[in-house]
Amino acid sequence: MNTLKPYVFLILAIVSLNTANAQNHLNNNPEKFEKNWESLSKVNQVPDWFQDAKFGIYTHWGPVSSAFEGADPNKHYGGWHGMLMYLDGKKVPTKDGKPSSNYSHHKKKYGKPSKYGYKYLIEQFNPSGFDAKKWADLFQKSGAKFAGPVAMHHDNFAMWNSKATRWNIMNYGGIDPSAELKAAIEAKGMRFMASFHHAFTWKYFAPAHAHGNINPKDYDLYTSPHSLESDTPDERFYKEWWAKLKEYIDVYQPDLIWFDWWLENMTEECRQEFLAYYYNKGIEWNKEVAVAYKETTFPITTAVKDYERGRPNQPKNPAWLTDTSPGAWFYRPGAQFKSPNELIDILADIVSKNGLMLLNVPPNPDGTIPPVMENLLIDIGAWLAINGDAIYNTRPWTIFGEGPTRLPEGGHKVEKHKIEYTNTDIRFTKKSEKEFYAIVLDTPKNQIVIKSLSTQIGVLNSKIEEIVLLGSAEKIKWKRTDEGLVIDAPKSYPTQYAHSFKIVLEGYKENDIGGAIDAHKD
Secondary structure (H helix, E strand, O other): OOOOHHHHHHHHHHHHHHHHHHHHHHHHOOOOOOOOHHHHOOOOOOOHHHHHHOEEEEEOOOHHHHOOOOOOOOOOOOOOHHHHOOOOOOOOOOOOOOOOHHHHHHHHHOOOOOOOOHHHHHHHOOOOOOOHHHHHHHHHHHOOOEEEEEEEOOOOOEOOOOOOOOOEOOOOOOOOHHHHHHHHHHHOOOEEEEEEOOOOHHHHOHHHHHHOOOOHHHHHHHOOOOOOOOOOOOHHHHHHHHHHHHHHHHHHOOOEEEEOOOHHHOOHHHHHHHHHHHHHHHHHHOOOOEEEEOOOOOOOOOOEEEEEOOEOOOOOOOOEEEEEOOOOOOOOOOOOOOOHHHHHHHHHHHHHOOEEEEEEEOOOOOOOOOHHHHHHHHHHHHHHHHHHHHOOOOEOOOOOEEOOOOOOOOEOOHHHOOOOOOOOOEEEEEEEOOEEEEEEOOOOOOOEEEHHHOOOOOOOOOOEEEEEEOOOOOOOOEEEOOOOEEEOOOOOOOOOOOEEEEEEEOOOOOOOOOOOHHHHOO
């Protein structure tokens, strides 16, 4: 009888268990990120949840929202009111030597900015109409998959119950919209995001210092005194910038942090410290988080590039983001907004090029959302409810589209070019190797001809088995010719904007000859 056999099995079992535990330890405890680009470039900077989402919402709202109440609707006012309200043409020079329209409006409404500065706007803030559940319900109806507040704009004011700064909405409003929105948004199955714009605060409040009359105890709002030309924040600025950001990460655990510009002017070390801290927090929370940036703030291997009111004119890899607004960023009385049709066409163009849209919603000064904005979001959501399969969870197809209407160039602010897409402009997205979508960006009057899918062009080398119009039960008639894929116009369309055709393929086939010796005989 072999008395060693049970012990051998026991030893093998222990070794096997230890090996499994070690493997689980590695799987459950990924390597922490260090404060250098080499380490940070190992992150999966575009998590699947983010690339699948395609559409998100954030909200420009705060003390400055009330600044334009009573403004002359026939005059142009710059959006950075907290900065432009100090441009008097004397202490702060202007191009024509005259006061800015923001300065004149502010002086007329409140008094001289030297006496009634931005601090006065904060003291007047009255967010009495804010309702996080209503916001989240509307965002869900819009079809957004992630949403959240502008946590801190250039004005250095925290839209959360902050311990890092006394200039916060709990102290000047009695609410914590970040906490309420996080709970309401996540309850609707959406991811929670927050945006930070306070790197530019150093430049934003420089004109306020030019007027003087700022109490030194308020430097925690206006920053330390410095010249208009200064591009070098002081040590205090860096310390306070990081304290606010770190507090928000720790308390609200956002899935996405979005940065506005000017952070690229701050030190490389502070940017690396943020990324390492946030990505390591993601590991701690057991979820993949994402960071969006502008300009050259981060290497593209470490975060998601954002185009403000713009987008590339061709597909880009890795996935990227567009932040845009249907009108002004903050509340304006009688604001003019883009139509649902325009925004849906832009969304389809963005998604076809491997991008996502982050759409701004500018609430009223009291925190209610204007009816015109509600209707706009509901219309977008109604379209996505029918056409969402062509948008969500998709990836770029072989080509992004066809048609006469193209962006003349890619990059920031290209939306300044007024583009109206037609019924011959088509954008493609892909669900799998056997299923892709053709989104026709306006209602066709007759047949739809997709020239890229011609039998004479090698873009599509698989047999089409079926074509379905999303949202319709009507059988779609089609044929593929030298001219292109010709789709007969259906009797009716389920939506009044763009129309999505799902194209189901047989799939690629290939004979498996193998490597038998006989196959290679002369």
